[in-house]
Structure formats: C-alpha cells, structure tokens
Amino acid sequence: MSDDAAPGVPDARGPGGTVRTGTVPIVRAEGLTKTHRGEGAPVQAVRGVDLTVQPGEFVAVTGPSGAGKSTLLHLIGGLQRPDSGSLWLDGRQVDAYREARWAVLRRRSIGIVFQFFNLVSDLTVADNVELPALLAGASPRAARDSRAELLAELGLEGRERSMPGELSGGEQQRVALARALVNHPALLLADEPAGSLDSKGTREVLRLLSRFHQRGQTIMLVTHDARMASAADRVISFFDGRIADDAALGEGRRSTGAGVSGVLELKE
Numbered sequence: 038m039s040d041d042a043a044p045g046v047p048d049a050r051g052p053g054g055t056v057r058t059g060t061v062p063i064v065r066a067e068g069l070t071k072t073h074r075g076e077g078a079p080v081q082a083v084r085g086v087d088l089t090v091q092p093g094e095f096v097a098v099t100g101p102s103g104a105g106k107s108t109l110l111h112l113i114g115g116l117q118r119p120d121s122g123s124l125w126l127d128g129r130q131v132d133a134y135r136e137a138r139w140a141v142l143r144r145r146s147i148g149i150v151f152q153f154f155n156l157v158s159d160l161t162v163a164d165n166v167e168l169p170a171l172l173a174g175a176s177p178r179a180a181r182d183s184r185a186e187l188l189a190e191l192g193l194e195g196r197e198r199s200m201p202g203e204l205s206g207g208e209q210q211r212v213a214l215a216r217a218l219v220n221h222p223a224l225l226l227a228d229e230p231a232g233s234l235d236s237k238g239t240r241e242v243l244r245l246l247s248r249f250h251q252r253g254q255t256i257m258l259v260t261h262d263a264r265m266a267s268a269a270d271r272v273i274s275f276f277d278g279r280i281a282d283d284a285a286l287g288e289g290r291r292s293t294g295a296g297v298s299g300v301l302e303l304k305e
C-alpha cells in the first residue's frame with residue numbers, strides 16, 4: 038500500500054495495520070467521467086463526479102433509470118474504467134490500474150453483489166462461497182470455516198450442498214452476499230441487490246445490509262427502492278450523470294466502524 042499511496046493523503050492505519058482512525062476515505066473520486074461508446078450515439082453516463090466515502094459509511098445511491106448509478110458503482114469497483122478523473126481507494130490511486138491488478142484488489146478487498154446474483158450455477162452453495170477465499174489464498178480449512186460462519190449467520194445452514202438453482206431468489210442473494218463478504222472486504226458494492234426479489238426477500242436483504250453496516254462494514258448501495266435507501270446513513274441522488282443531492286440521514290445511525298479489525302483495511 039505504501040508503494041503507491043496518494044501523495045498528501047495521511048496513512049491513518051494503527052500500529053497493527055488493521056485498525057483505522059477513519060481519516061483516509063475508503064473511496065475518493067475526483068472528476069470521474071465515463072462515456073459509453075456502443076453502436077449508437079455515445080452516452081455520457083458519469084460527468085465529473087467528486088465523491089468521498091468514509092470507512093463505516095452506508096451510502097445509498099438513488100436516481101431515475103439511466104441516471105448513471107450503476108456506471109458509477111462499476112467505476113468504483115473497477116468493472117469499468119473512467120475516461121478521465123481520479124479514483125483512490127483507501128488512499129491508493131487505482132484509476133490507472135490494469136485489469137490484473139484490479140482483479141486482485143477486487144478479490145481481496147471489494148465485495149460486489151448484483152441484482153441477478155451471478156452465482157456459479159454448477160457449483161454448490163458451499164463452493165460458491167469458498168471459491169473467492171481460496172482464490173485469495175486462504176487455506177481450505179480457513180475457507181471452510183469462514184463459509185460455515187457466514188452461511189450460519191445468513192440463515193443458510195443446511196443448504197451447503199444445494200445447487201443455486203434449487204434455492205429461492207432470496208436465498209440465492211444471501212449466498213451471493215456471503216460470497217461477497219467471505220474475504221472481509223473493505224468495501225461492499227451492491228447494485229440493486231433486491232431488484233429481482235419479492236417484498237420478503239427485499240426486507241431480508243435490507244436487514245442483513247443493516248446488520249453488517251452496524252458492525253462497521255462500508256457499503257455503497259444502488260437502489261430504486263426508497264425504503265432500502267432509508268436504511269443508509271447517507272443518500273446520494275444521482276441525476277443525468279451528476280450528484281444532484283448528497284444528504285446525511287441522522288447522525289444517530291451512523292457507524293464509524295472504529296475498532297473493527299480486519300474489515301476496513303483495503304488489502305492488495
């Protein structure tokens with residue numbers, strides 16, 4: 038991390054390297070811009086966005102369809118590259134990273150959940166969750182232990198040997214959440230995670246996101262659902278590729294994440 042930390046950004050890690058004081062943002066974007074160039078006319082999806090997300094924040098990004106919310110999340114997770122602008126994650130400038138480096142960073146430090154779960158359909162629930170841990174270098178035993186703990190936490194005990202297709206949508210999304218969290222990511226990105234679920238599944242995802250947030254997990258959530266957005270402690274309204282409004286929702290619910298070890302450190 039010290040090799041390419043942004044100049045002028047203080048390193049706020051504690052002596053053990055895992056406990057943060059919260060002065061280095063998990064996300065810092067300056068002038069982030071992205072134009073999609075497909076077959077038709079180019080679409081300017083993100084237009085010069087400046088944004089800072091602190092450790093432990095739960096930020097919802099809302100706005101009309103086509104506003105650029107998913108593109109913004111994809112830029113922050115390195116799934117798409119900006120045309121211009123700068124991006125720092127945990128004080129490290131990442132906008133010029135090549136794909137291989139992004140892949141390592143994502144695997145170890147960024148959990149992503151999507152609307153349609155994206156589980157590997159021919160792997161069991163247990164294998165879906167253990168795979169990212171093994172790819173990140175965990176021992177088979179450590180991967181198994183983390184998987185067991187998370188699946189129990191997410192109410193999926195006993196479903197380890199099931200295939201994703203045998204589960205309800207809500208259950209599949211909980212597996213996807215376990216997979217996203219198995220490496221204790223510094224940042225959880227969720228793109229319409231309840232977009233294909235019924236109201237029970239939506240409530241469940243909301244309850245789980247809130248629970249992980251209470252424990253210090255930093256979360257960025259893209260959602261159309263006002264109820265989901267209201268679970269966040271900050272709501273960014275996105276319109277026409279820009280931040281139209283950025284509002285804190287009550288200090289009482291804000292979690293600082295202070296004292297949470299091994300969750301907030303962005304590892305590479």
Ligand SMILES: Nc1ncnc2c1ncn2[C@@H]1O[C@H](COP(=O)(O)OP(=O)(O)OP(=O)(O)O)[C@@H](O)[C@H]1O
Nearest residue numbers: 073074075080082101102103104105106107108109
């Ligand atoms: N790969 C792509 N190629 C071309 N245009 C794209 C691509 N991805 C997104 N767009 C366009 O960029 C704009 C922003 O899309 P984006 O998906 O980021 O918006 P959104 O706010 O997440 O929308 P929704 O809520 O409907 O998912 C839209 O006009 C969309 O059609």
